Amino acid sequence: MTKLNKPFAVLLITVLLFCIFPSTSYASTDNNSNLNSFKEYSLEEARELAIMHIKSIMTSDDCGMWNNKIKIINETPIFDSNDIITGYYFKLETIEHQPAGYVITGANSYQYPIIEYSTKGQSFIEKYFKTICSINGYNAANYSAKIYYMNNLTYIYKFYNGKSCHIFEISNDYNEIQTLKPEHEFHNFSAIWSKYIDLSESSKNDLPPDEENVYITSPPNYESGYSLSRYYTLPAFNRNYKTTSMFSQSDNCAPTAAVNLCYYWYSRNPEKYASLKQDPRWTNVHDDFYNLMNTHDGSGTSDFSIASAYEDYFNQVGLSCKATLHFTTDFGQKIVDELDNSRPVHLILHDNRTYGEHSVLALGYYQFEYNGSGNSTYIRIADGFSESPNRYVWGGCAGYWNYVTVIPK
Numbered sequence: 527m528t529k530l531n532k533p534f535a536v537l538l539i540t541v542l543l544f545c546i547f548p549s550t551s552y553a554s555t556d557n558n559s560n561l562n563s564f565k566e567y568s569l570e571e572a573r574e575l576a577i578m579h580i581k582s583i584m585t586s587d588d589c590g591m592w593n594n595k596i597k598i599i600n601e602t603p604i605f606d607s608n609d610i611i612t613g614y615y616f617k618l619e620t621i622e623h624q625p626a627g628y629v630i631t632g633a634n635s636y637q638y639p640i641i642e643y644s645t646k647g648q649s650f651i652e653k654y655f656k657t658i659c660s661i662n663g664y665n666a667a668n669y670s671a672k673i674y675y676m677n678n679l680t681y682i683y684k685f686y687n688g689k690s691c692h693i694f695e696i697s698n699d700y701n702e703i704q705t706l707k708p709e710h711e712f713h714n715f716s717a718i719w720s721k722y723i724d725l726s727e728s729s730k731n732d733l734p735p736d737e738e739n740v741y742i743t744s745p746p747n748y749e750s751g752y753s754l755s756r757y758y759t760l761p762a763f764n765r766n767y768k769t770t771s772m773f774s775q776s777d778n779c780a781p782t783a784a785v786n787l788c789y790y791w792y793s794r795n796p797e798k799y800a801s802l803k804q805d806p807r808w809t810n811v812h813d814d815f816y817n818l819m820n821t822h823d824g825s826g827t828s829d830f831s832i833a834s835a836y837e838d839y840f841n842q843v844g845l846s847c848k849a850t851l852h853f854t855t856d857f858g859q860k861i862v863d864e865l866d867n868s869r870p871v872h873l874i875l876h877d878n879r880t881y882g883e884h885s886v887l888a889l890g891y892y893q894f895e896y897n898g899s900g901n902s903t904y905i906r907i908a909d910g911f912s913e914s915p916n917r918y919v920w921g922g923c924a925g926y927w928n929y930v931t932v933i934p935k
Contacts, residue, residue, distance in 0.1 A: 563716045565635045569601060572614040575722060576629040577747055579640050580618075592618075592645045596626045597743060597916050604630070604673045604681075607706045613637055613675050615651060623914070625652075630675075635716040642679060651681070654696045658683060662692070674706060682706060734904075734920040740880060742918040745892040745904040752894040752902070758862075759890030759906060760870060762794045767887070767908035767915060773812045780827035780885040781815035782910045783872050784836065787887055787932060790870050799934070801843040814839055826883060829874055832930045836872075846935045853928050858903030858921025862891050864931055872932060873905065877925030881909065888929075889915050 567575075576598070583592050596618050604613035611633045618626040627644035628651070631637075651673065659666050664685060674682035683694045684706075694700050734748045735741070742748075746755070767786045770778050788802040788811055804810040818835035821827045829851060836849035855861050855873075864871050871888040875881050890906035903921035 563635065563714055565716060565719070566611075567633050567635075567719070569603075569614060569633075571723070572631040572633055573598070573601065573616070574746065575631050575639055576614075576616045577744060578722075579629055579631075579643065581747070583643075583645060592626065596620050602673065603633070604675045607674065607676070613641055615649075615673065617649065617652070625649075632715075632719075635714055635719050637675075637677075638715055639719055639722045641675070650696065654683065654694070654700050658685070658694055658700060664692075676706075734923070735880070741909075742904060742920060743916055745894075745918055745920075748920075749894045749902055752896050754895040756891070756893045756895070758865060760790070760865065760868060763790070763870075763889040763906075763915060765789075765793055765915075766913040768808055768812075768910075769913060770910045772807070773809060773816075775812075775816055775821070776823045777826040778812070778816060778821060779910050780819055780832055780872075780874075781812050781821055783885040783887045783908075784815040784819070784832070784839070785812045786908050786910075787836075787870050787872060788839075790887070790889070791934060799845070801845060802840075804843075811839075814842070827885070829928050832872060832874070832885075833932075836930065836932050840934070848931075848933045848935065850931050851928065852931065855921070855927045855929060857901070858891070858893075858905055858919075858927075859901065861888050861905050861927075861929060862893060862903060864929075865889075865891055869931070869933065872930040873907065873919075874928040874930070875919065875925060876927065878919070879924050880919070884910070886910060886919070887915075892918065 580592055580596070598616050599619045600615075600617035602615040602617070603611045604615055606612040613633050614631050616629045616631070618628055620626050625646075625648040627646050628649040629643040630641040632639055632641055655666075655671060658664065659669070664687075669685045669687045672684045672686075674684065676682060679697060681696050682703075683696055683700075685692045685694070693703050693706065695703050734745070749755075768782055768789060770782045773782065775781075785808050788799075789808060791799045792802045802811070804814075815821075815835055818838050819827045819831045821831075833849040833851045836847055840847040852860065861871050861873060865888060873886050873888045875884045875886065878884065886907040886909045888905050888907055892904040892906070894902045896902070901921075904918040905921070906915060906918050908915040909917050
């Protein structure tokens with residue numbers, strides 16, 4: 527976790543106090559100056575701001591559920607009365623899929639950078655959406671809902687289904703209204719935005735963590751100045767994977783990664799790959815791979831035993847595949863190339879400071895391209911320790927990687 531420096535802490539406290547106890551003067555005395563200095567901020571800039579804010583709160587005594595096991599699971603635009611994006615709502619969740627609060631940022635210089643946030647539980651936006659649907663008999667599947675921000679911590683929900691439109695004001699409670707209320711007068715916060723942007727850029731110069739028991743969950747935190755970023759995950763990748771502790775044997779990361787590869791194909795196409803699953807807990811599948819890979823307590827699994835074990839197991843259950851062991855990954859690029867073929871990869875980590883000697887299943891990637899200086903690549907994995915596939919390994923970390931490609935036929 528990156529520690530927050532004192533200048534940012536002071537700025538953060540100032541901003542939060544202003545959000546909670548707003549000044550009585552919102553209007554600028556120079557409307558032309560406001561107009562000329564108006565600036566919009568992208569979703570990417572708002573996301574970086576939200577992540578920086580989350581990291582800063584992690585260092586405080588009142589961090590709630592915010593730790594390195596939370597993630598942004600939803601990004602929703604918030605509009606003004608002219609249907610122009612004026613903010614973003616970032617919904618947060620733990621790796622155990624528990625609600626972990628939210629962050630609402632501005633999207634232009636007429637809004638504060640951090641409008642409000644909560645470090646735990648379900649957001650009021652989620653709460654009132656469910657309440658309004660329930661009380662009014664709205665089928666959420668048939669209604670679209672749009673969020674508006676009217677300043678002064680006042681929000682509007684507009685529900686519409688193509689035939690009718692219902693508008694609700696939500697703050698401490700909710701009530702139906704006939705039309706959108708105009709916003710309170712605007713103040714220009716360009717100077718504060720500039721300070722936040724400068725701090726955001728300076729805070730992103732840290733290298734990815736490369737040490738024991740420290741996991742990468744948000745690659746953009748460690749990159750800046752790139753010309754292009756690419757994000758990809760396999761279809762239907764997001765599910766709870768098996769961990770080594772679910773099985774009785776030890777030094778079993780390679781058999782567990784193999785179980786997860788079979789589990790992925792079965793979940794993606796249960797009719798075609800039904801025979802890959804032998805029992806509800808996947809214990810028999812694990813035990814078969816444990817034996818086919820010639821895995822041993824104390825010594826684990828040889829890289830050279832993995833590919834043949836996949837082919838033997840697929841044949842054993844009436845299927846077939848082509849499995850091949852490859853050496854080195856060109857800093858993760860070869861894993862990216864294989865994932866782009868819409869196939870998971872059995873990734874083997876050697877001398878890794880976080881995982882040591884360890885097999886994982888690669889399911890996606892985050893890649894940052896730098897003009898004239900190559901790429902920085904992060905591979906998204908089911909690591910065999912956490913059921914949720916929300917951790918990454920960095921292609922520039924210490925050690926080296928081998929990998930096994932498995933192509934079902």
